[in-house]
Amino acid sequence: MRFSESIFxxxxxxxxxxxxxxxxxxxxxxxxxxxxxxEYMATSSISIDESMVKSAAQxxxxxVGVRVISGERTGYAxxxxxxxxxxxxxxxxxxxxxxxxxxxxxxxxxxxxxQNLYPVLxxxxxxxxxxxxxxxxxxDRAARAYAPQIxxxxxxxxxxxxxxxxxxxxxTLTLDRQPLARLSVSALARRNGGPPQRGHSGGGGRVExxxxxxxxxxxxxxxxAAREAIAMLDAVEAPAGETTVVLGxxxxxxxxxxxxxHGLEADFNRxxxxxxxxxxxxxxxxxxxxxxxxGTLGGRRGSLNVDDEGHPTRRNVLIENGVLRGYLQDKLSxxxxxxxxxxxxxxxxxxxxxMPRMTNTFMLSGQSDPQDIVRSVSKGLYCANFGGGQxxxxxxxxxxxxxxxxxxxxxxLTRPVRNATLIGNGPEALKYVSMVGNDLRLDxxxxxxxxxxxxxxxxxxxxxxxxxxxxxxxxx
Amino acid sequence: MSQNHLLETARDLVRRxxxxxxxxxxxxIAEGDEFSANVRMRELEKLKEAGSRAAGLRILIGRKxxxxxxxxxxxxxxxxxxxxxxxxxxxxxxxxxxGLPDADELxxxxxxxxxxxxxxxxxxxxxxxxxxxxxEEAALAADARxxxxxxxxxxxxxxxxxxxxxxxxxxxxRTSYCSLAVSPVAREGDSMERDYWYTVARGLxxxxxxxxxxxxxxxxxxxxxxxxxxxxxxxPVVFEPRTARTLLDNIFEAVHxxxxxxxxxxxxxxxxxxxxxxxxxxxxxxxxxxxxxxxxFDDEGVPSRRTxxxxxxxxxxxxxxxxxxxxxxxxxxxxxSRGLAGNAGxxxxxxxxxxxxxxxxxxxxxxxxxxxxxxxxxxxVNIVTGDYSRGAAGLWIRNGELAFAVSEVTIAGNxxxxxxxxxxxGSDLEFRGSVAAPTLKIGEMTVAGR
Numbered sequence: 071m072r073f074s075e076s077i078f079x080x081x082x083x084x085x086x087x088x089x090x091x092x093x094x095x096x097x098x099x100x101x102x103x104x105x106x107x108x109e110y111m112a113t114s115s116i117s118i119d120e121s122m123v124k125s126a127a128q129x130x131x132x133x134v135g136v137r138v139i140s141g142e143r144t145g146y147a148x149x150x151x152x153x154x155x156x157x158x159x160x161x162x163x164x165x166x167x168x169x170x171x172x173x174x175x176x177x178x179x180x181x182x183x184x185q186n187l188y189p190v191l192x193x194x195x196x197x198x199x200x201x202x203x204x205x206x207x208x209x210d211r212a213a214r215a216y217a218p219q220i221x222x223x224x225x226x227x228x229x230x231x232x233x234x235x236x237x238x239x240x241x242t243l244t245l246d247r248q249p250l251a252r253l254s255v256s257a258l259a260r261r262n263g264g265p266p267q268r269g270h271s272g273g274g275g276r277v278e279x280x281x282x283x284x285x286x287x288x289x290x291x292x293x294x295a296a297r298e299a300i301a302m303l304d305a306v307e308a309p310a311g312e313t314t315v316v317l318g319x320x321x322x323x324x325x326x327x328x329x330x331x332h333g334l335e336a337d338f339n340r341x342x343x344x345x346x347x348x349x350x351x352x353x354x355x356x357x358x359x360x361x362x363x364x365g366t367l368g369g370r371r372g373s374l375n376v377d378d379e380g381h382p383t384r385r386n387v388l389i390e391n392g393v394l395r396g397y398l399q400d401k402l403s404x405x406x407x408x409x410x411x412x413x414x415x416x417x418x419x420x421x422x423x424x425m426p427r428m429t430n431t432f433m434l435s436g437q438s439d440p441q442d443i444v445r446s447v448s449k450g451l452y453c454a455n456f457g458g459g460q461x462x463x464x465x466x467x468x469x470x471x472x473x474x475x476x477x478x479x480x481x482x483l484t485r486p487v488r489n490a491t492l493i494g495n496g497p498e499a500l501k502y503v504s505m506v507g508n509d510l511r512l513d514x515x516x517x518x519x520x521x522x523x524x525x526x527x528x529x530x531x532x533x534x535x536x537x538x539x540x541x542x543x544x545x546x
Numbered sequence: 547m548s549q550n551h552l553l554e555t556a557r558d559l560v561r562r563x564x565x566x567x568x569x570x571x572x573x574x575i576a577e578g579d580e581f582s583a584n585v586r587m588r589e590l591e592k593l594k595e596a597g598s599r600a601a602g603l604r605i606l607i608g609r610k611x612x613x614x615x616x617x618x619x620x621x622x623x624x625x626x627x628x629x630x631x632x633x634x635x636x637x638x639x640x641x642x643x644x645g646l647p648d649a650d651e652l653x654x655x656x657x658x659x660x661x662x663x664x665x666x667x668x669x670x671x672x673x674x675x676x677x678x679x680x681x682e683e684a685a686l687a688a689d690a691r692x693x694x695x696x697x698x699x700x701x702x703x704x705x706x707x708x709x710x711x712x713x714x715x716x717x718x719x720r721t722s723y724c725s726l727a728v729s730p731v732a733r734e735g736d737s738m739e740r741d742y743w744y745t746v747a748r749g750l751x752x753x754x755x756x757x758x759x760x761x762x763x764x765x766x767x768x769x770x771x772x773x774x775x776x777x778x779x780x781x782p783v784v785f786e787p788r789t790a791r792t793l794l795d796n797i798f799e800a801v802h803x804x805x806x807x808x809x810x811x812x813x814x815x816x817x818x819x820x821x822x823x824x825x826x827x828x829x830x831x832x833x834x835x836x837x838x839x840x841x842x843f844d845d846e847g848v849p850s851r852r853t854x855x856x857x858x859x860x861x862x863x864x865x866x867x868x869x870x871x872x873x874x875x876x877x878x879x880x881x882x883s884r885g886l887a888g889n890a891g892x893x894x895x896x897x898x899x900x901x902x903x904x905x906x907x908x909x910x911x912x913x914x915x916x917x918x919x920x921x922x923x924x925x926x927v928n929i930v931t932g933d934y935s936r937g938a939a940g941l942w943i944r945n946g947e948l949a950f951a952v953s954e955v956t957i958a959g960n961x962x963x964x965x966x967x968x969x970x971x972g973s974d975l976e977f978r979g980s981v982a983a984p985t986l987k988i989g990e991m992t993v994a995g996r
Contacts, residue, residue: 464739467954
């Protein structure tokens with residue numbers, strides 16, 4: 071996209087010399103670096119409950135964040151008003167972090183080439199509401215039609231289109247247009263008036279609306295939510311204590327996000343507060359494990375053409391054959407540690423300071439047949455689906471909560487078990503990975519990662535994994 | 547923009563929505579200023595300062611609704627807001643229960659609820675940085691094993707909340723808060739642990755001394771060192787106030803009116819039944835002066851009030867907005883809560899469990915083998931079934947005393963049994979936010995470890 075064609079130039083009459091002036095104001099008291107992050111975000115959401123479309127909402131938020139870095143210090147200010155006075159005022163506030171003579175180098179902003187990972191012509195947010203409302207109606211009908219035990223269905227479709235402009239004192243000017251859409255379905259099942267169980271499913275990505283018509287229709291997510299709810303009706307108590315765990319492919323990859331991903335974010339490691347600090351080159355997983363964070367996968371929820379600091383995203387190897395290879399770097403941490411940004415600087419919005427974050431985090435496929443992996447376990451737990459997870463990056467302890475799992479008895483899946491949390495220690499847990507399936511799958515596009523109060527969309531994935539030892543938090 | 551101006555803007559948006567064909571409308575405007583200063587290892591690390599405002603509009607045309615929000619409060623932006631909300635009523639479904647509260651339900655608690663301390667806006671940046679530095683310094687100086695830190699932060703926020711609807715309600719109130727938090731890292735040998743402590747108040751006056759906050763944070767991090775994983779067993783579990791509070795979060799979700807009418811709560815249909823130990827009384831009170839869950843009116847313009855949710859073990863009330871109330875054939879409890887877009891949800895006021903008489907030490911004294919939980923990890927709570935399974939860390943209780951640190955374990959049970967099993971409540975109830983609980987002991991849970 072050319073700057074002159076952007077919403078910032080056209081609707082808000084911002085010019086390149088304006089940007090250069092704001093950056094000069096930001097560096098008026100010194101400082102090593104400054105950037106401007108302009109954001110225009112349009113969102114919409116539609117919800118169905120009890121077969122009624124009870125809510126439809128749309129909105130716009132617009133603003134600019136100004137950041138100044140001086141050594142290890144960051145000054146930040148933002149404005150929801152894009153008038154020149156307000157932007158200059160924000161730049162002046164951010165500038166206060168530095169205390170020295172101003173930098174007067176003449177800036178000449180140049181627009182760089184861009185990846186095109188989501189060549190979306192018409193973003194879902196730009197389509198007619200009447201088309202999108204059909205998605206939740208179809209999901210509702212399909213989940214109810216799945217089985218008579220389904221008695222409540224809720225579905226929410228939400229999308230947004232985020233237009234961003236990043237201008238830096240290093241002279242780069244980057245524009246991106248980031249569409250995102252997600253459909254989620256939740257179903258409750260009950261048998262003969264007994265206690266209910268819930269199933270959940272959802273997905274999407276940086277896609278056009280046709281994704282939900284041709285590739286992953288509402289009926290797909292509806293059937294999956296209904297299936298899970300019904301499967302759980304027969305759930306027995308989960309085991310308590312250490313056992314062998316097999317993780318199914320796809321969303322159970324949240325294991326990697328919690329066990330290693332957060333602990334490898336460069337801000338924690340630069341400060342020496344992560345359980346992975348100072349462990350580059352050390353063995354932190356079995357040699358079967360190669361873990362990647364890749365922001366360049368086409369159309370994926372966690373992908374970005376550029377990160378929120380204007381750096382192209384990349385494919386970053388975190389763990390290679392069990393050995394820790396690298397951290398996820400943003401501008402600040404890479405500058406302070408003399409490395410380069412890995413395209414991992416992300417922020418929730420213009421009102422937030424960027425920090426190192428994951429994009430799509432997954433493990434490469436191995437050699438094992440997934441069925442052989444299950445057959446190899448005489449007694450254990452198979453986890454097909456998960457809710458959320460969390461990690462204490464300093465101790466390295468992490469949890470993730472199974473929403474659909476089954477006992478493995480003599481190499482076969484037998485009974486479903488009630489929800490249970492799995493707990494492990496980041497630098498240790500993956501050492502017990504003894505089999506890796508040949509069936510890598512990425513999740514369907516539902517992940518939201520929270521860190522220090524900021525939420526960003528992410529993806530995860532794994533092939534089927536056997537972990538010889540992990541603590542399962544059941545009651546049996 | 548003056549305060550009357552924003553209230554007038556809200557009234558005007560409601561009027562314009564009616565002119566555009568709406569039969570009812572409600573408008574929320576939120577305005578806020580935020581400040582934060584972070585220090586780490588005795589140096590200033592981050593300063594952030596900004597203000598923002600945005601408006602949301604929800605309209606009804608008959609029993610169909612539409613809603614929209616914008617951060618663009620220019621004439622053009624507001625005109626677009628009205629059009630956006632009105633056009634969406636076309637795609638929603640006629641819902642016989644959709645609507646606003648009745649006019650006689652609307653209103654506000656009179657008098658000063660002490661939610662706003664004027665001095666917060668004028669605090670010197672240097673003073674705020676200094677408070678954060680003093681708190682971190684106290685943590686670093688507390689013990690040689692505190693050799694690193696994730697830093698300390700001072701945050702200040704002021705906000706203005708405006709709400710108007712087409713049933714004649716228009717009101718606004720201001721809020722402020724200051725908070726100071728410290729996250730020291732303790733290290734000895736191979737063991738590294740982090741913890742935090744904080745103080746928060748409506749203004750500077752209500753805050754604890756920064757040195758006290760720093761020392762408490764350091765003590766908490768140090769006592770976690772050299773944690774072990776215990777064997778799997780069923781034992782009494784004691785929650786300290788910080789973790790006990792999360793059980794109140796779970797209870798709130800279970801009495802949430804939307805979950806009740808959908809039958810997606812283990813407490814649905816249990817009114818007037820015994821659901822907890824007779825020691826347990828849970829109250830929601832949005833009227834307590836100065837507290838963080840207090841407001842003169844809820845997000846539908848209904849006065850905040852005091853609702854006894856569980857009275858000596860018996861479930862007495864759900865928490866409702868006007869929609870959930872109509873669904874259930876009840877009256878709103880003044881618990882509407884909303885962002886800028888969409889229908890009102892349900893929130894709590896000051897939601898707490900009434901205190902008992904024992905000190906934590908007296909509670910430990912009655913336990914020969916048990917687990918004192920100081921940290922919970924993850925989201926393993928299913929409100930539909932009550933199944934509860936979360937990661938935990940804390941201290942092991944041996945022969946009535948705290949003996950050693952424990953981590954990498956889970957605690958599990960079912961909330962139905964856990965509520966009935968709250969045998970003992972501590973005397974140490976204090977409000978560090980809108981949800982509060984004293985130390986409490988549950989008779990038995992499964993601790994999963996080795």
